Amino acid sequence: MNTPSEGRREPQGATKSLWPSEPIITLGPEASARQLVLKKIQELSISGCQDAFMVANLDVLAIRHRTFLQALPRVQPFYAVKCNNRPWVLFVLAALGTSFDCASQGEMEQVLGLGVAPSRIIFANPCKAVSHIQYAARCGVQLMTFDSEEELTKLARHYPGARLVLRIQTPDSQSTFRLDTKFGAPLEACGHLLQVARELGLAVVGASFHVGSECQTSQSYERAIADCHRVFEMGCKAGHHMSLLDLGGGFPGFEGSEAKFEEMARAINAALAQYFPEGTGVEVIAEPGRFFVESMCTAAVNIIGKKASLEPGGHKKLTYYLNDGYYGVFRAFPRIPVPRIPIVVKELPSEPRLFPCTLYGPTCDAFDRLYATEVQLPELDVGDWLVFPDMGAYSSCMCSTFNGFPITTIYDAMSPQLRSLLETGP
Numbered sequence: 001m002n003t004p005s006e007g008r009r010e011p012q013g014a015t016k017s018l019w020p021s022e023p024i025i026t027l028g029p030e031a032s033a034r035q036l037v038l039k040k041i042q043e044l045s046i047s048g049c050q051d052a053f054m055v056a057n058l059d060v061l062a063i064r065h066r067t068f069l070q071a072l073p074r075v076q077p078f079y080a081v082k083c084n085n086r087p088w089v090l091f092v093l094a095a096l097g098t099s100f101d102c103a104s105q106g107e108m109e110q111v112l113g114l115g116v117a118p119s120r121i122i123f124a125n126p127c128k129a130v131s132h133i134q135y136a137a138r139c140g141v142q143l144m145t146f147d148s149e150e151e152l153t154k155l156a157r158h159y160p161g162a163r164l165v166l167r168i169q170t171p172d173s174q175s176t177f178r179l180d181t182k183f184g185a186p187l188e189a190c191g192h193l194l195q196v197a198r199e200l201g202l203a204v205v206g207a208s209f210h211v212g213s214e215c216q217t218s219q220s221y222e223r224a225i226a227d228c229h230r231v232f233e234m235g236c237k238a239g240h241h242m243s244l245l246d247l248g249g250g251f252p253g254f255e256g257s258e259a260k261f262e263e264m265a266r267a268i269n270a271a272l273a274q275y276f277p278e279g280t281g282v283e284v285i286a287e288p289g290r291f292f293v294e295s296m297c298t299a300a301v302n303i304i305g306k307k308a309s310l311e312p313g314g315h316k317k318l319t320y321y322l323n324d325g326y327y328g329v330f331r332a333f334p335r336i337p338v339p340r341i342p343i344v345v346k347e348l349p350s351e352p353r354l355f356p357c358t359l360y361g362p363t364c365d366a367f368d369r370l371y372a373t374e375v376q377l378p379e380l381d382v383g384d385w386l387v388f389p390d391m392g393a394y395s396s397c398m399c400s401t402f403n404g405f406p407i408t409t410i411y412d413a414m415s416p417q418l419r420s421l422l423e424t425g426p
């Protein structure tokens with residue numbers, strides 16, 4: 001199996017015995033996830049079932065993987081497992097030759113269980129539990145990030161043979177989900193950390209960053225790549241062999257953000273050419289999460305309760321209670337600044353009157369609402385369905401059974417073409 005320094009992997013086909021045991025739906029010709037969702041709603045309605053569900057179209061995942069490789073030809077993707085760790089998602093990506101970013105022992109176990117070589121994993125959590133470090137050492141997962149002296153002390157004691165990547169702090173005010181207050185060493189601290197690592201006999205092999213999830217601007221990447229170049233200089237001065245640059249995640253993934261991604265990719269390619277030109281022997285990896293999986297899933301949710309109220313000026317407001325919410329697949333929703341309005345599955349006049357609506361999930365907690373603000377929707381009834389596209393990232397992996405509500409069922413689907421690619425390889 002290749003190591004990152006041996007370049008990109010080609011799809012290999014997948015060992016039959018490792019195929020997930022979870023059922024898979026075969027997509028008919030031209031079938032999109034949305035069509036499948038509408039068909040499922042019809043089927044469920046006939047059988048009287050109105051439980052919320054989600055459809056995952058694995059063909060979209062494969063397309064996103066190909067788009068990434070085409071737009072960023074020098075970058076080996078290490079998919080961020082935390083974003084969506086469904087067995088079929090990991091299986092498809094492993095079979096297509098992707099490597100993986102794992103945040104914990106549990107994620108490493110899942111990926112190694114698919115027959116993925118330890119050299120295809122980066123343990124990209126800068127503050128790790130000792131037992132998880134020891135697990136990585138036992139399994140031979142060498143590549144891991146750090147951002148503090150305390151972490152270096154732990155690693156020197158428990159895994160002196162690790163190959164370390166220094167995670168730097170990157171301003172991420174231009175991203176929907178910020179990470180910089182939690183992780184990353186300030187640039188001014190990097191020289192000292194690299195020196196300490198050297199004194200402890202640890203090998204630092206590169207630098208990484210994360211611009212924050214759902215980044216809005218390519219400038220965040222350009223600046224971070226320039227900063228990493230400085231860290232490489234500091235590392236070489238301290239006696240380390242710096243050979244790995246990790247661009248992290250942050251690429252937007254929702255349908256409609258493709259042009260933004262292409263623009264980011266162009267800026268990244270130019271910054272790489274300027275600071276890490278080909279021929280310098282520096283391998284470049286990234287940890288995309290939402291770019292790969294966000295647009296793959298579509299959720300269908302049923303209205304289980306409704307209240308109408310009149311505001312002082314006589315204006316009508318509506319409150320809908322749904323059978324999935326914040327404690328289910330919508331955990332990330334209230335943090336999205338521009339609400340993503342669902343598609344209404346109902347015959348309505350061509351320009352229906354809209355009302356300010358609050359959407360609550362099913363639990364008894366008032367915090368269990370989908371949007372921080374009201375959204376404009378038509379008047380609907382108990383039993384009506386709402387469909388939410390772009391539900392593949394940080395959704396199913398964050399579900400809980402709070403208040404006794406079951407985890408939303410997910411139907412995985414793929415085309416016969418993708419199935420045969422997975423079976424036979426390219």
Ligand SMILES: Cc1ncc(COP(=O)(O)O)c(C=O)c1O
Pocket residue numbers: 080083101124125179210212213214248249250251287288289290291
């Ligand atoms: C270290 C690390 N890498 C990658 C990711 C994936 O980021 P995204 O889903 O924005 O691509 C995350 C997300 O939190 C992360 O913490």
